[in-house]
Amino acid sequence: MTDSEDRKVPVNRRAYDLRETEFYMPAMWPMDLQNAIVDWLGAWRWRRQMRHLLQLEARGLARLGDARDAVSQGAAAPLREIAARRAARRRGDDGQQ
Secondary structure, three states, X not given: OOHHHHOOOOOOOOOOOOOOOOOOXXXXXXXXXXXXXXXXXHXXXXXXXXXXXHHHHHOOOXXXXXXXXXXXXXXXXXXXXXXXXXXXXXXXXXXXO
16 A cells, blocks of 8 residues: 555545635634624624614614614614524525525
8 A cells, every 4th residue: 555545535534615715724613613603793793783873863862864763673683683694695695596
């Protein structure tokens, strides 16, 4: 047996998915986990900004006008829904078939 045959990946070993990066290092986080964390934190931050806008309007420091309904819906939306929209936008999905 040659050295190159010894280095081949066994058949039962899973090949890593390289969608996000060109290489995979064993010490790297799984990219799906990293993307999910970024989506959830971004959703939390966005919802917090919507709630802050509503507070500013209640104190008379901002005028939302026609956007008030959209901001209210965004402030009341569950994080799971917002994170799913962010993930779909990142992947390039529009949620349409």
